[in-house]
Amino acid sequence: MPELALGRDFLPAYAKLQTRVQRAVIAAIAKFAEHTHAGLHLEKLTGARDPNVRTIRIDRFYRGVVLALGDERYALLNVLPHDDAIDFALSRRFTVNQTLGVLEMRDQAGIEEFARTEPVSTHGGLFDHVSAADFVRLGIDEDLVPLLRVITTDQQLKSLAGRLPETQLGTLNDLATGMTVAEVWAELADRVVSGVDTDDLLTAARRTPERIAFVSGPVELAAILAHPFDVWRTFLHPTQRDVAYRETYSGPALVTGSAGTGKTVTGLHRAVFLAERLPDGEKVLLTTFTRALANALTRQLYRLTADPAVRARIDVISVDKLAHDIVTRHSGKVSVAEREILDHLWETAAKAGPTYVNRAGQVTGVSAAFLRREWEQVVLAQQLTTLDEYLGTTRKGRGAALRATQRAQVWTAVDSVARELAKRRLRTHTQLADDAAAILRRSSARYRHVVVDEGQDLHPAQWRLLRALVPPGPNDMFLLADPHQRIYDSHVSLTQLGIEVRGRTRRLTVNYRTTHEILNLSVRVLSGDAATGLDGQEDTLRGYRSITRGGAPDLVAHPSRDDEHEALVERVGTWLDQGVEEHAIGVAARTGQLVRTISRILGEAHIPVADDKRGVDGVRVATMHQMKGLEFQCLAVVGLDAGILPAPNALTSAAEDPHAHRQDLQRERCLLFVALTRARDVLYLSHAGTPSPLLPAGR
Numbered sequence: 247m248p249e250l251a252l253g254r255d256f257l258p259a260y261a262k263l264q265t266r267v268q269r270a271v272i273a274a275i276a277k278f279a280e281h282t283h284a285g286l287h288l289e290k291l292t293g294a295r296d297p298n299v300r301t302i303r304i305d306r307f308y309r310g311v312v313l314a315l316g317d318e319r320y321a322l323l324n325v326l327p328h329d330d331a332i333d334f335a336l337s338r339r340f341t342v343n344q345t346l347g348v349l350e351m352r353d354q355a356g357i358e359e360f361a362r363t364e365p366v367s368t369h370g371g372l373f374d375h376v377s378a379a380d381f382v383r384l385g386i387d388e389d390l391v392p393l394l395r396v397i398t399t400d401q402q403l404k405s406l407a408g409r410l411p412e413t414q415l416g417t418l419n420d421l422a423t424g425m426t427v428a429e430v431w432a433e434l435a436d437r438v439v440s441g442v443d444t445d446d447l448l449t450a451a452r453r454t455p456e457r458i459a460f461v462s463g464p465v466e467l468a469a470i471l472a473h474p475f476d477v478w479r480t481f482l483h484p485t486q487r488d489v490a491y492r493e494t495y496s497g498p499a500l501v502t503g504s505a506g507t508g509k510t511v512t513g514l515h516r517a518v519f520l521a522e523r524l525p526d527g528e529k530v531l532l533t534t535f536t537r538a539l540a541n542a543l544t545r546q547l548y549r550l551t552a553d554p555a556v557r558a559r560i561d562v563i564s565v566d567k568l569a570h571d572i573v574t575r576h577s578g579k580v581s582v583a584e585r586e587i588l589d590h591l592w593e594t595a596a597k598a599g600p601t602y603v604n605r606a607g608q609v610t611g612v613s614a615a616f617l618r619r620e621w622e623q624v625v626l627a628q629q630l631t632t633l634d635e636y637l638g639t640t641r642k643g644r645g646a647a648l649r650a651t652q653r654a655q656v657w658t659a660v661d662s663v664a665r666e667l668a669k670r671r672l673r674t675h676t677q678l679a680d681d682a683a684a685i686l687r688r689s690s691a692r693y694r695h696v697v698v699d700e701g702q703d704l705h706p707a708q709w710r711l712l713r714a715l716v717p718p719g720p721n722d723m724f725l726l727a728d729p730h731q732r733i734y735d736s737h738v739s740l741t742q743l744g745i746e747v748r749g750r751t752r753r754l755t756v757n758y759r760t761t762h763e764i765l766n767l768s769v770r771v772l773s774g775d776a777a778t779g780l781d782g783q784e785d786t787l788r789g790y791r792s793i794t795r796g797g798a799p800d801l802v803a804h805p806s807r808d809d810e811h812e813a814l815v816e817r818v819g820t821w822l823d824q825g826v827e828e829h830a831i832g833v834a835a836r837t838g839q840l841v842r843t844i845s846r847i848l849g850e851a852h853i854p855v856a857d858d859k860r861g862v863d864g865v866r867v868a869t870m871h872q873m874k875g876l877e878f879q880c881l882a883v884v885g886l887d888a889g890i891l892p893a894p895n896a897l898t899s900a901a902e903d904p905h906a907h908r909q910d911l912q913r914e915r916c917l918l919f920v921a922l923t924r925a926r927d928v929l930y931l932s933h934a935g936t937p938s939p940l941l942p943a944g945r
């Protein structure tokens with residue numbers, strides 16, 4: 247009986263079809279299952295670059311492109327208007343990668359055209375450091391080698407990019423960014439297959455789940471076609487798949503990868519994988535930084551699995567809510583200190599607090615922000631309870647050293663806030679995390695597995711809570727984090743918190759969200775500094791790349807804020823007119839004040855603005871912090887003025903503490919990086935007056 251597989255490109259093509267055509271596609275697919283082979287009418291094309299490519303009639307205007315894999319197995323690769331389908335079918339060729347054994351597609355007609363038109367240069371080739379034998383060893387097709395010798399610039403490689411097999415393009419990009427043959431080989435090593443039969447397309451297709459999905463039957467097919475935009479449910483990158491579906495990690499595992507590399511997707515697959523193997527009554531915790539992100543995770547989880555038993559075995563909850571619930575259940579009602587109260591307490595403590603002579607020779611006070619961070623990052627992080635303990639600690643990551651007398655004064659100030667909170671019977675979220683951890687240590691662990699998303703911003707107290715939730719052992723903790731997106735102050739060493747990930751860390755590098763053009767700009771915001779990961783290792787962005795292309799980000803300067811806002815209303819209006827859905831549009835700004843103004847102005851222009859509290863859908867207008875973890879088809883990041891970003895009140899002055907100043911500045915850069923990388927297809931940036939110094943020069 248003919249068996250059907252779906253190609254990865256088919257799903258987005260199917261998603262865009264009118265319902266009438268989608269029905270015709272389903273009818274065509276049904277013919278495969280009916281075993282009416284003769285009725286399939288698979289047409290061979292004369293002049294096709296690949297003898298195994300066929301087309302199938304969908305309706306009068308549309309055709310499907312099919313690859314015969316052998317042994318009566320077929321892969322439906324694409325559905326296109328008639329002429330496009332014929333062009334596609336004539337130009338593509340399918341080969342088996344001799345090193346990795348995967349099935350690959352290339353635009354053979356495009357490659358031939360490149361070879362015909364590209365001028366030949368005899369020196370300064372981009373790949374001069376790679377021998378022909380090494381190319382072949384790294385899985386590059388032998389017939390491409392002469393063509394690669396012609397390439398001398400990144401631009402040429404880019405223009406060839408869409409025509410090359412995807413896996414080989416990844417390898418070539420790595421080599422072009424200066425990685426050595428040995429380094430690229432090390433990245434591929436896990437996936438190398440011995441004894442590859444390059445004529446066996448079927449075996450190769452089964453080895454390529456990231457491009458070809460074999461459908462087990464009508465139920466699975468219906469589930470896939472019900473959410474054709476969610477390609478991530480069906481087609482994982484080999485590294486994502488390997489990481490998410492590994493049978494056993496002997497202890498905590500850490501997955502890193504910068505924005506849009508599918509950490510959340512990988513975490514969701516892992517949670518389902520673990521839940522499917524649990525007996526009833528045992529549970530997986532899937533947790534993240536905020537309630538909004540937890541809600542988003544729940545929605546995605548429900549798309550990944552429809553099985554009620556599996557869903558019931560996964561609790562999705564933010565870390566703060568988790569801590570709050572545990573403490574409430576144990577001790578009754580608790581009151582969390584509101585932000586305004588905390589701000590007031592820290593301001594009061596700073597006014598009464600220590601003064602000292604700064605580097606510029608001025609007598610200065612310690613700021614409220616300094617005291618609050620000292621409490622969070624030193625006192626609470628290390629669970630210090632006495633002055634003596636504070637005097638004896640190292641204050642790692644906190645910038646300029648404090649002399650013993652200063653420390654004693656800082657302690658008095660910090661302690662006064664802690665006491666005032668206790669007097670008012672208020673707790674902060676960080677305190678609650680430690681309270682909850684202490685409760686858990688006296689009872690039995692609640693979960694068999696914990697999956698943590700957005701781990702880079704969790705506080706040591708929150709890590710202690712998560713550690714206490716699950717007994718140490720195989721598959722206990724699965725952690726996802728990107729140190730380049732750290733936008734709060736936590737600097738954590740997992741090892742010191744009893745979470746040892748050494749030997750179990752993996753890195754994702756392919757960005758699935760953001761276009762090449764948007765990613766390029768975003769990465770330049772980070773200024774190339776390496777970030778320290780949760781495992782204490784430096785994390786660079788090496789090999790980080792996007793797989794889609796689009797328009798260049800638009801940066802517009804306005805003479806005044808009013809002009810800027812007027813232009814924003816117009817821009818959002820244009821996106822809506824173009825058919826972009828409201829919820830797929832985001833507007834980000836640095837301050838809450840700007841967010842409130844913009845929300846009002848959009849509302850006045852009759853553009854609906856999302857309001858979670860009132861359950862209203864619409865364009866999401868939010869601070870850069872609130873944008874964390876989200877994504878939008880079209881995104882505006884506005885108010886990018888010098889006086890707003892970096893936010894003056896988020897910076898320690900360089901005179902007070904140059905180290906802290908640098909750290910604060912880097913955090914603002916990360917914040918801008920987070921904001922920009924929320925964009926999928928279109929990014930619009932604007933400012934009024936002088937642009938922010940954090941925007942890269944020469945865009």
Ligand SMILES: Nc1ncnc2c1ncn2[C@@H]1O[C@H](COP(=O)(O)OP(=O)(O)OP(=O)(O)O)[C@@H](O)[C@H]1O
Binds near residue numbers: 482506512923
């Ligand atoms: N294998 C895949 N195939 C198709 N799309 C994918 C794949 N993996 C991830 N995506 C898509 O890429 C986007 C980013 O994925 P995800 O949110 O998991 O990344 P992330 O690393 O958690 O991002 P961030 O750290 O920026 O929040 C999402 O739209 C997701 O659906």
